[in-house]
Amino acid sequence: MKKIIADREIDVNEEGYLVDFNQWDKEVCRSLAEEQGISMTDRHWDVIEYLQDKHQKEEPLSIRGIKKSGVINIKEFYSLFPGGPLKKSTLIAGIPKPKSCI
Amino acid sequence: MKNLVILGAGTSGTMMANHLVSSLPKKEWKISIVDQYKTHYYQPGFLFLPFDIYTTKQVKKKGSKFLPKGVNYIQEKIDLIVPENNKVLLADGQELQYDVLIVATGTKTVPEEIEGMKGPKWYENIFDFYTYEGAKALRNKFRTWEGGKLVVHITEMPIKCPVAPLEFAFLADSYFKNKGMRDKVDITFVTPLDGAFTKPRATEALHYLLEEKNIKEVTDFNIERVDYENNKIIDYADTEVDYDLLVTVPTNMGDPLLERSGLGDDLNYIPTNKATLQSTDHENIFAIGDATNLPASKAGSVAHFEAEILTDNILRYINNEELKEDFDGHANCFIETGIGTCF
Numbered sequence A: 001m002k003k004i005i006a007d008r009e010i011d012v013n014e015e016g017y018l019v020d021f022n023q024w025d026k027e028v029c030r031s032l033a034e035e036q037g038i039s040m041t042d043r044h045w046d047v048i049e050y051l052q053d054k055h056q057k058e059e060p061l062s063i064r065g066i067k068k069s070g071v072i073n074i075k076e077f078y079s080l081f082p083g084g085p086l087k088k089s090t091l092i093a094g095i096p097k098p099k100s101c102i
Numbered sequence B: 001m002k003n004l005v006i007l008g009a010g011t012s013g014t015m016m017a018n019h020l021v022s023s024l025p026k027k028e029w030k031i032s033i034v035d036q037y038k039t040h041y042y043q044p045g046f047l048f049l050p051f052d053i054y055t056t057k058q059v060k061k062k063g064s065k066f067l068p069k070g071v072n073y074i075q076e077k078i079d080l081i082v083p084e085n086n087k088v089l090l091a092d093g094q095e096l097q098y099d100v101l102i103v104a105t106g107t108k109t110v111p112e113e114i115e116g117m118k119g120p121k122w123y124e125n126i127f128d129f130y131t132y133e134g135a136k137a138l139r140n141k142f143r144t145w146e147g148g149k150l151v152v153h154i155t156e157m158p159i160k161c162p163v164a165p166l167e168f169a170f171l172a173d174s175y176f177k178n179k180g181m182r183d184k185v186d187i188t189f190v191t192p193l194d195g196a197f198t199k200p201r202a203t204e205a206l207h208y209l210l211e212e213k214n215i216k217e218v219t220d221f222n223i224e225r226v227d228y229e230n231n232k233i234i235d236y237a238d239t240e241v242d243y244d245l246l247v248t249v250p251t252n253m254g255d256p257l258l259e260r261s262g263l264g265d266d267l268n269y270i271p272t273n274k275a276t277l278q279s280t281d282h283e284n285i286f287a288i289g290d291a292t293n294l295p296a297s298k299a300g301s302v303a304h305f306e307a308e309i310l311t312d313n314i315l316r317y318i319n320n321e322e323l324k325e326d327f328d329g330h331a332n333c334f335i336e337t338g339i340g341t342c343f
Helices: A026-035 A042-056 A063-067 A074-080 A085-093 B011-023 B043-047 B132-144 B164-178 B200-212 B256-260 B300-318
Strands: A002-005 A008-011 B002-007 B029-035 B039-041 B060-062 B071-075 B078-082 B087-090 B095-097 B100-103 B107-109 B148-154 B185-190 B216-218 B223-227 B232-235 B240-242 B245-249 B252-254 B285-287 B336-338
Touching: A002 A026, A026 A085, A042 A074, A042 A085, A063 A074, A063 A085, A074 A085, B002 B011, B002 B095, B011 B029, B011 B300, B039 B043, B043 B132, B043 B164, B078 B256, B100 B300, B148 B164, B148 B240, B164 B185, B164 B200, B164 B245, B164 B336, B200 B216, B285 B300
Parallel strands: B002 B029, B002 B100, B029 B071, B100 B285, B148 B185, B148 B245, B185 B216
Antiparallel strands: A002 A008, B039 B060, B078 B087, B087 B095, B107 B252, B223 B232, B232 B240
16 A cells, blocks of 8 residues: 655555565655654664664564664663564664564 | 484474385485484473373373384484584484484573573472473462462564464463362463464454453563562563463574584574575585474474475485475464363
8 A cells, every 4th residue: 555655655564564665765764763753863773774784684683683783782772662663663664574473 | 325314303303204214215225313302292282281181191202102113213412413524423422424414403492591580480480381391390380379460471482383372371261260260360461472473363363362261461572581589570661560470481492402513593493495494504404393494383283294395305305306495384273272162
């Protein structure tokens, strides 16, 4: 389905995750973050870059992975993306919701 | 004579030994299977042991009983896999050369991963039921427990048999009803997932059952530590859940052997091609069942379907044919919902 994000028509799934990463850019990212009540800081961008890099390498994302990332510890991860940090951060990063759940 | 070596005589390893003994030419291939334990545990029974539905006798079998004649069964601890030299070192100093290796070493619970879990209260009011020891200790606890807050908890995914913790909650509901003390037991199901299960349709149905059975749900709970002094579990968002009796599924990890041998990922699972079951790093190493890093459920039924495809692919590999990309993560599951019902 389509959704207007940052004045553009973007393809998303029923949970609001982008289905085409090519439609993602920093404007879209800021807008998605605002919808989650998050205002992007440098630390947020660090995390987004880390997640996108992992996704590109097809490495699965998990809380355990975050713990070992060297980019951020879990406490800070929770404070940057309160609620469901992994779910929210991946949505903002324009990548699929992690399937750490099987 | 060529050697095919299977590591692990659990569900997967045993199935592979049985498949291969009848499909590999006996004059050309020697099949060996290594496992350190004499006992083959019937793991699905661990779910029923705490509730006195199964006896200890029903979950303990003699390993050799399930292995076919013509397979060399070595009961010894495995020290190391050395893929560069195509050999396996055993704890007693034996060396096994292999032409083809099948890793079927399964998954284990590692309560040490969470602070406070395997502390002084382990098997006092903190239990697991994924091991024989845990399930039996919990059975003894339940027999005399007078009630209170029972928390059924999953530490992190993936875990073996993802539906078992829910089944445990359902069975606990039945068990305490039958004992006439359900009103004294408050059951809460705590999960790192955002719903009762991993798939939307199953989650909906299972959520309904939890409500019907008056089992509370706490979702999105990523545990940081167990505060065993104050009987609560605490997650990274500082959410706390109180318990009188904690039944947890600890972090599941592959065998430390894989870490020692440099063959494991973050969780000691062996990176495996998800369609062919060949190791991604070594072409003569294959993996099956819980030991793989496949995005499929860790369950006997998955291993059952994998075993058929892996047998085909090993024959193809031996004959220098292209491997079939046939595995699709297929699983079957009956879900025990208590009071003799299931779906």
